[in-house]
Every structure is written in C-alpha cells, then in structure tokens.
Amino acid sequence: MAVEFDSSSPKFAEYAEPGRLVTTEWLAERLGTSGLVVVESDEDVLLYETGHIPGAVKVDWHTELNDPVVRDYVDGEGFAALLSRKGIARDDTVVIYGDKNNWWAAYALWVFSLFGHEDVRLLDGGRDRWIAEGRELTREPANRPATEYPVVERDDAAIRAYKEDVLAHIGSPLIDVRSPEEYSGERTTAPAYPEEGTLRAGHIPTAQSVPWAKAVAEDGGFKTRAELDAIYRDGAGLRDGDDVVAYCRIGERSSHTWFVLKHLLGFENVRNYDGSWTEWGSAVRVPIVTGTEPGSV
Amino acid sequence: MTGMSTSDVPETLAEIRDSFLETPEADRLLLLLEFSDELPPVSDDVASHPEMYERVAECQSPVYIHVEVDDGIVTMHATAPPEAPTTRGFASILVQGITGLTVDEVLAIPEDYPQSIGLTKAVSPLRIGGMTGMLMRAKNQVRKKS
Numbered sequence: 001m002a003v004e005f006d007s008s009s010p011k012f013a014e015y016a017e018p019g020r021l022v023t024t025e026w027l028a029e030r031l032g033t034s035g036l037v038v039v040e041s042d043e044d045v046l047l048y049e050t051g052h053i054p055g056a057v058k059v060d061w062h063t064e065l066n067d068p069v070v071r072d073y074v075d076g077e078g079f080a081a082l083l084s085r086k087g088i089a090r091d092d093t094v095v096i097y098g099d100k101n102n103w104w105a106a107y108a109l110w111v112f113s114l115f116g117h118e119d120v121r122l123l124d125g126g127r128d129r130w131i132a133e134g135r136e137l138t139r140e141p142a143n144r145p146a147t148e149y150p151v152v153e154r155d156d157a158a159i160r161a162y163k164e165d166v167l168a169h170i171g172s173p174l175i176d177v178r179s180p181e182e183y184s185g186e187r188t189t190a191p192a193y194p195e196e197g198t199l200r201a202g203h204i205p206t207a208q209s210v211p212w213a214k215a216v217a218e219d220g221g222f223k224t225r226a227e228l229d230a231i232y233r234d235g236a237g238l239r240d241g242d243d244v245v246a247y248c249r250i251g252e253r254s255s256h257t258w259f260v261l262k263h264l265l266g267f268e269n270v271r272n273y274d275g276s277w278t279e280w281g282s283a284v285r286v287p288i289v290t291g292t293e294p295g296s297v
Numbered sequence: 298m299t300g301m302s303t304s305d306v307p308e309t310l311a312e313i314r315d316s317f318l319e320t321p322e323a324d325r326l327l328l329l330l331e332f333s334d335e336l337p338p339v340s341d342d343v344a345s346h347p348e349m350y351e352r353v354a355e356c357q358s359p360v361y362i363h364v365e366v367d368d369g370i371v372t373m374h375a376t377a378p379p380e381a382p383t384t385r386g387f388a389s390i391l392v393q394g395i396t397g398l399t400v401d402e403v404l405a406i407p408e409d410y411p412q413s414i415g416l417t418k419a420v421s422p423l424r425i426g427g428m429t430g431m432l433m434r435a436k437n438q439v440r441k442k443s
Contacts, residue, residue: 044358045420046382049330062421099380 002119003036003093009124014225016266020259021124021222022095024133031055037092037144040127041108042099051137053097053130057086057144061104061252065111071275073154079115080151087144090117090152097123097130101216107255110272114154122259124221132220159258161245161271163279166204167286171297173238174207175246177257178277182249183209185290198281202290204247205297208236212253215260228265238267247273247280305405306413310394317414325419332393333386339363339374350376351438353431358384362431364395364438371403371439372396375431383420387411387428391435400443404436 005019006026012018030036031054038056040048048058059065064082067074074082088094094117098105102122112120123130131137156162161169181187185202203209214231217223223231232238244267246254251274258272280286289295306314320328338344350361358381363374373395375388395403407413411428 044381044383045424046326046330046333046386047380049326050333050379050382062423063419 002091003030003033011221011224012124015264017263020121020263022121023124024130024135027053027095027123028135035092037086037088037094038123039086039088039094039096039105039108040098041096041104042127043104044099047099047127049139051139052142054136054138054140055142055144056097057088057142059086059096059108061107061111065108073111073114076115076151076153079154080149083117083149084147087142087147088149089147090150092119094120095123096120097126099127101128101213101220101256102126103212103252103256106259107252110159110255110258113159114156115152116155126220129220158269159262159271161247161273163273163275163283163286165271166245166247166273166280169243169245170204170287171206173236173242173244174204175232175236175244175254175257175261176203176207176209177212177246177248177254178203178209179211180209180292182277183207184292185288198278200281200288202281202288203294204280205287205289205295207247207294209292209294210236210257212248212256215257222260222264225264228260232261232265240267241269242267243269243271245271245273247276249277250274251276305407306410307394307398307402307406309398310390310406310410313390313394314410314414317416320415322415322419325416329386329416329420330382332389333382336375336377336385336389336392339376351434353427353434360384360388360427360431362388362435362438364435364442366400366439366442369400369443371398371400373435383424384427387431390414391428391431395435400439403439406432406436408433 006022008026009023012021038053039059040052040056041059041061042048045060065073096105096109105122105126109120109122176183183203187201215223215228238244244261246257248254251272254272258270261267262270317325317328350363353360353362358377360377365372373392375392377385377388411425417425
C-alpha cells in the first residue's frame with residue numbers, strides 16, 4: 001500500500017517527479033505507518049549501528065547489494081531474499097537515507113529500481129539533516145517481520161550501461177561526475193579513496209565534467225529545479241529526449257546524478273555506468289582523453 | 298592462499314582477534330562498535346600539535362595516527378570523526394593492541410593481522426584495507442622513532 005506523497009514542499013513541487021523526495025518533517029510524522037519502510041544505506045558499514053532513525057532497517061551496498069564473487073549486483077533471488085529478510089514488501093513505500101549527501105542512498109535506490117521496486121524515495125538532506133535537526137536516533141535494531149518478496153528478474157537494460165554500451169555511446173551525452181582532478185587525469189584515484197585506483201587516468205572521450213556535488217544545495221538537500229536546469233541543461237547542454245549516460249568511479253556518485261536527471265529533471269533515458277572509471281581506467285585499448293576538455297570521438 | 302601467520306601476534310592483539318572469532322558472525326559488527334565507542338580521546342599534549350599526526354591515506358574517512366616510543370615502549374594515538382565509526386573501530390583495536398608493546402613486538406605484528414580477525418565478510422575486504430594501511434603506517438612510525 002503506497003503512502004501518500006510529500007506535498008508539503010514547494011521545492012519538490014517543481015521537480016518532474018515531486019513524489020521521489022520526502023522532507024524530514026514528513027518522515028518524522030509518519031514513522032511506523034503501515035506500508036512505509038525506512039532504509040538507511042551508508043558508506044560506513046557501522047554508522048547505522050551508532051544510531052539510526054527509529055524503525056529504519058539497514059541495507060549495506062557492499063555486503064548486501066553486491067554479488068560476493070562476481071562484480072555485479074545480486075540476482076532476482078538474492079534481492080528477493082534480502083528484501084524478505086528486511087521485512088520489505090513489493091508494494092511498500094521505501095524511503096532511503098544515508099551519509100555523504102545520500103550517495104549510497106541514491107545507489108541503493110538505483111539498485112531497487114533495477115528490480116522495478118516502484119515506490120522508492122529519498123529523504124532530502126539525508127542522515128546529516130535528520131541529525132542536525134536534533135531528531136530522534138536509536139541503537140535499537142529494527143525488528144520487522146519477514147515478508148515474502150517475489151523473485152523479480154533484474155532488468156538492466158533501461159537504467160544500467162555496460163562498457164560496450166558506453167563505447168557505442170561516445171559522442172552522445174555523457175556526464176562524468178568525478179572531481180575535476182580525476183576528470184583531467186591528474187590523479188588515478190578520488191581524493192581519500194586510494195584503494196579504488198586504476199591503471200590509467202583521464203576521462204571517456206566527449207564526457208562533460210559535472211561533479212555530482214553541483215546538484216547539492218548548501219543545506220545538504222537537492223538544489224531547486226531552476227538551479228538544476230541551469231547546471232545540466234544550460235551548462236552541460238542536455239536537451240529533452242537525450243539519451244544520457246553518467247559515470248564516476250564505482251557507480252555510487254553517478255547514481256546520485258542519475259537520480260537528479262531521471263527523477264528530478266525528468267530525462268526519460270538515463271543510464272548509470274556502474275563499471276565507471278575503475279573499469280574503464282584499467283580496460284585494455286579503450287579511448288581515454290586527458291586534460292580539461294571533453295575531447296572528440 | 299597461504300595461511301594466516303599467527304606466531305608473532307602479540308598477546309593483546311591475539312586476545313582481540315579471539316574475541317571477534319568467538320563472536321557469532323552476525324554480532325561482530327556490534328563488537329567493532331564497542332571498540333569504536335572506546336577509542337580514547339587523544340591527550341591534550343598531542344591534540345595541541347596536529348602537525349604531529351600522520352593522515353592515513355588508505356582510509357576513506359579522515360583518520361590520523363601518532364605513535365610515540367618512550368624507552369622502547371610504544372604508545373599509539375589515533376583520531377577519527379564519529380561519522381566514521383568503522384575507521385574508529387579499526388583505530389581503537391590497534392591503539393588498544395599496540396600501546397604498551399615493545400618496539401620489536403610492534404614490528405613483528407603480521408601485516409595480515411586485519412584479515413585474521415574475522416571481519417572481512419562483515420565489513421568487506423575493501424574496507425579492511427583501511428586497517429592494513431593504519432597498521433603499516435604505525436609500524437613505519439615506530440621504525441623511524443626507535
């Protein structure tokens with residue numbers, strides 16, 4: 001049973017899909033509502049245990065959403081088992097929040113979308129805003145009764161791009177959301193992420209550099225529709241009907257941008273290249289451009 | 298893969314390892330959380346000299362360590378923010394396990410100690426790499442200062 005949308009925010013009303021975001025106030029008033037499940041997804045695997053929104057369940061990107069052997073996501077059976085264990089039903093409204101401006105929350109939302117979980121939303125401002133507002137946290141683990149989530153085959157085609165797709169896509173709208181230093185090729189790793197290095201540095205030819213954080217307002221939430229249009233339409237030149245691919249290093253920061261393009265700005269065809277630079281930058285004989293210009297095909 | 302070396306693990310670190318291994322896998326994160334909560338605040342002396350700290354670049358979160366050697370006995374300090382509890386937990390294990398050891402005992406700690414405490418699955422191999430970096434840097438500081 002879907003829970004009603006958060007219609008309290010004039011900012012949300014401007015977005016292509018206003019229902020994809022909820023405010024902290026909205027969530028605080030509805031904790032415990034039947035049909036609503038709150039999910040925390042963080043970079044730090046222990047952050048949830050230090051205190052989380054009452055009733056929220058934890059989903060860890062690394063140990064739960066990824067296949068433990070192959071570099072891929074869990075399959076339909078794995079996802080069904082995970083969500084059943086977490087107590088999430090197929091028709092539940094899922095609100096995801098997390099650390100780092102919702103990087104991992106957006107990543108989890110994107111993975112939920114690969115399995116077609118329909119009603120999945122983000123908490124605007126994420127974990128930091130909930131805490132900054134002095135709202136309740138608990139160390140009490142959530143105890144939701146297990147559900148029987150159906151086995152749904154993962155459908156990668158619409159929102160996930162593989163390396164071969166990106167090779168064919170060069171020259172079409174590509175957004176690189178990493179730091180300017182990673183884009184230009186000055187460094188092979190993100191600042192503070194040395195263990196996710198690659199053998200080569202630079203960017204995919206013709207990719208526009210739009211660091212993910214440009215979509216984040218000073219208050220930690222998403223920027224307004226007008227501000228986002230200025231960045232992605234006027235700045236990066238995206239137009240209605242474009243087929244867009246976004247990438248970063250392992251696909252989490254680009255999930256954040258994917259969410260903005262797909263759900264807030266309403267681009268219909270947006271794919272996240274989760275292989276991202278950790279694949280491209282170590283692949284043999286793929287084209288790479290260094291420097292601050294996008295480069296040509 | 299070769300077996301984990303265990304012979305040179307100091308008693309302090311061996312006890313910590315065993316307490317993790319004796320804890321059911323599902324509860325090991327909670328034990329790590331206890332360590333995280335226990336990370337002692339750095340002494341005023343050290344806190345007033347941030348330049349003495351070395352940033353552990355292998356960790357995704359800002360963590361700084363400082364190792365002192367006094368009369369052949371090692372003291373380790375570490376600081377990491379509350380929003381990085383995993384890193385704090387790793388630092389706390391090393392601070393508790395290393396402080397009070399002799400230089401030779403610290404230098405003999407096997408580099409694969411972080412892989413031996415049964416957290417690889419709960420935390421993920423990528424994240425365990427941060428603890429390896431912290432141990433490596435602590436040993437380097439001991440080497441320089443002894």
